[in-house]
Amino acid sequence: MNPQLTRWTGPEGLPRFDLIRDTDFAPAFDRALAAAEAAHEAIAANPDAPDFANTIAAMEVADEDLNRVLSVFYTLAGVDSNDARQALQRDFAPRLAEYGSRISMDPRLYARVRAVAAAADALPPEDRRITELALRDLTRAGAGLDAAGRARMAEIRARLAVLTTQFTQNVLTDERDxxxxxxxxxxxxxxxxxxxxxxxxxxxxxxxxxxxxxxxxxxxxxxxxxxxxxxxxxxxxxxxxxxxxxxxxxxxxDNLPLVAEILALRHERAQLLGYADFASYKLETQMAATPDRVRDLLSQVWTAARARALSDQERLTAMLHEDGVNGPLEAWDWRLYAERHRARAHDFDADDVAPYLTLDAMLGAVFDLAHRLFGLEFQPLEAPLWAPDVRAWRITRDGALMAIFVGDYFARPSKRSGAWCSSLQVQHKIGDGQRPIVVNVCNFTPPDQPGDPAFLSRDDARTLFHEFGHATHHILSDVTWPSISGTSVAQDFVELPSQLYEHWLEQPAVLDAHARHHETGAVLPADLRDRMLAAGKAGAGFSTVEYLESALVDLAFHEGAPATDPMVRQAEVLDGLEAPDAIPMRHATPHFAHVFAGDSYAAGYYSYMWSEVMDADAFAAFAETGDIFDPATARRLEETILSKGGSAPADQLWIAFRGRMPGVDALLKGRGLA
Known part of the structure; x- marks a missing residue:
């Protein structure tokens, strides 16, 4: 086994990606998986009475080597896929599902965790929290089922692992080819x-x-x-x-047969645990709590968004007819005519802004924002990574190391589409503790020639801010236990820090400081800046409708009996919404990776909007002080949310920051729909 996969020796503890080969992963996985199984067996078979140290704390570190192997592997599988890595994914997925089933449904472990949980009131708050979460997770995994139920649950999890892996690889194949x-x-x-x-x-x-x-x-x-x-x-x-x-x-x-089977298995899984359907099971642990609360939020926004989109559709259809094209506005027409209308209405051409929105300039903006709000400093770090254009930075505060940050920003044929934040390792305080190694991945268009500036669109710049917002959640994490570190929070709370960060991109103070012409260094002219910001709200009806369509279809897929024909269910939902014909779902079912590449966002795609209600209100907390960089508000944000991870329920963290729950008005105003 290549020791680089478990004992990283690169600069600042990074993996030596230049010394890792695809042939290293299988033996490393085999050894790490066996070690993790042995560690859990030792906990389950411990003859001593269960207590926090020999059960809950021991479980926190049992998977350490396995997590390190998998963090390297899945990072590379996402950013630089190849046939060997795809084959390994297909091999690892069912084995990991089987392992997870054995651990999470081991009646001996379940009994020990229940015993510790029964006396959890005497534990310190963080210890009590991870004990409660451990019991909750084991119960929801099926540990309390009878032997037949546990066996069927294990079969379901193994099959879902195969299906979701194949779904991901099918989409990647179409995108690559x-x-x-x-x-x-x-x-x-x-x-x-x-x-x-x-x-x-x-x-x-x-x-x-x-x-x-x-x-x-x-x-x-x-x-x-x-x-x-x-x-x-x-x-x-x-x-x-x-x-x-x-x-x-x-x-x-063809992912449609996979989708139908995934939905059926999720439904069966939920019913085995006593839930009416998968949506009820999934939402129980989220801030939203019930499908009805999700639908209530989405419906409030849908009415305003649909009205705006229909009004825009009439205007864009007229422009289409002016061009001599008869018939309705089609989905492949909308963006062209919306861009023309935006240019006319706001005297704005995105090409005029491009020279000011370079990748380096916008990285400077997010780093400067992190410094002004949280005192973070960034120093480039030379390290062997997986591609020549991937970069790394040391992040310090008052001279102390806070994190290592890695940015992989350019599209390549072997990279999964989209943008995401992940971690090679999370922050914790066990033993000597460890600082996070955080990775941001995007798919921006690379420069024409090496050394040339990379130009971002306004949407690209927003993506950059969004993913770095997730990174700050990892960077500022300050908890003891890895299971509640960083972004280990409710799914409908996890987008709050990322979407909050986007707000600063729209602030003149940030743009004036960092949106500089790549050749002359001139500041983005104020009138062009203001026209860009105004134009940014022009497509609010379109962007909100396409998102809500996807969120409502996702919810419908997971409520009630599963659809035997997912495309029929999708059509029923869209017809019921009376959605504009020329605005399809942002993510159509066959490539809806948020929902079918894994369970994270299943019955949870709504969470972006749930978080947006909070991020609009959170930014208002800064604006209300008269200083969008207000140190006291930034300190409170860090102390109550960003440093806390999942150490308390999300609604408690939010109220500690804001003092009350938010309403939808700030969201509608922020999207220009009020």
Whole structure:
């Protein structure tokens, strides 16, 4: 076994990615899994009476080596997939599910945890919290079922692990394999930076000319600017066909049978545990608590968003007809005409802003914001990572090491689409303790040539701020136990720090300091800045509707009896909403990875909006002081939320910060829908 997988020796304790080979993972996984099983067996078979130290605390460290192996493996599988890593994922998934089932449904462990929990009132608050969570998690895993129930639960978990892994790999295959060549005479309307990015994508694949791929940072601006309607339709249909069996991978990547089986198994799992359906099971531990509360929030916003979208649809349809195109506005038309309307209404051209929104400038902005709010300092760190353009930084405060931060920002064919924050290791205080190693991953369009600046769209810049908001949750974590560290919180609370961070991108003080022209260093002109900010709210109806469609379909999938034909259920929900025809779901079912690549966001895609209610109110706490960098408010945010992880229920953490629960008004105002 390669020792680099469990005892990292790179700078500041990073893994030596240059010394790790794909052939190292299987033996490392086998050994680490065996060690974890032995550690849990020792806890379960301990003849001593159960107490916090020999049961709960021991469980906190039992998976240490396994977690380190898997954190490296799954990081690489996400950012640089290949056939060997995909095969390993397919092998690891059912074995991990089987292991998880054995541990979480071991009646001996369950009895020991119950015994400790019975006396938990005498424990310190954090110890009591992880004891309560351990008992809750074992109960919800099925530890309290009879032998037949536990056996069936283990079968369900193993099968779900296989299905969700295959779902992910099918989408990745379609995204990786699809290219749409664009002839020179079809480049009309495309900005120069986009054409350069399309040519770079072609070169990366060994092709001549320029191509459109299914990378969001490439296809969305293509749909916003391409004048060739037939080409827009071709690109749009390919983008929305990912995982449907009609994309680049053909029938081999058809996710719909997988979705139907996933939904059926989740429903059976919930009913085994005594819940009416999966939504009731999942939401029990969230802030929302019930499907009705979720639907109430989403419905309040839907009415305003749909009205705005319908009004916009009339306006954009008229523009389509002015161009001599008869018939309705289609989904592949919306972005083009919305961009034209935005340019007319606000005298705004995104190309004018691009020279000011470089990746380096926006990184400077998020780092400066972290310094002004929380006193963090960033120093570049030279370290062997998985690609030449991946970067790392040491983060300190008052000279003390707080975290290591790694940023992987550019799209590559082998990288999973989207953007995310993960950790190679989390903060804890066990023994000598450890500081977090946090990873932000994005899929921005790389520069045309190495050394050239990378230009971000406004949406790209928002993504950068969002993911770094998640990173601060890890960086500022200050708890004892790894199971409640950083972002280990309720799913509908986890997006609060990330979405809160986005608010500062819209502040003139931040843009004036950091949005500088990449050649001249000139500040983004105030009138252009204000027009950009005003234009940013112009598409609120579209963006809110496409999100809510996905959130409401997700909820409907997991309420009541599972759909035998998911696409019929999807159509029923959208028809019931009377959604605008030209606005499809943000994530159609066959590639809805949030929901079907794992359980995290299943019956939980609503959580972005639930968190948005809070992030709007949280930013208002700063604004109310007259200083958006108010030190006292930032300190309270850190002390009550960012440092606390999951050490208390989310509603308690929120009230400790704000003093009351939030309402939906700030959200509607922030989206321009009030």
């Amino acid at each position: 699809y290219v749409l060549p664009v002839a020179d005479d079809a480049l009309a309307g495309l900005p120069d930076w986009l054409v350069r990015a399309m040519r770079a994508a072609a070169r990366e694949r060994g092709l001549a000319g320029q191509v459109v791929t299914l990378n969001r940072s490439l296809i969305v601006p293509f749909l916003e600017h391409a004048q060739d309607r037939a080409l827009r339709e071709t690109a749009f249909r390919a983008w929305t066909a990912r995982g449907s069996g009609s994309g680049a991978g053909g029938q081999a990547t």
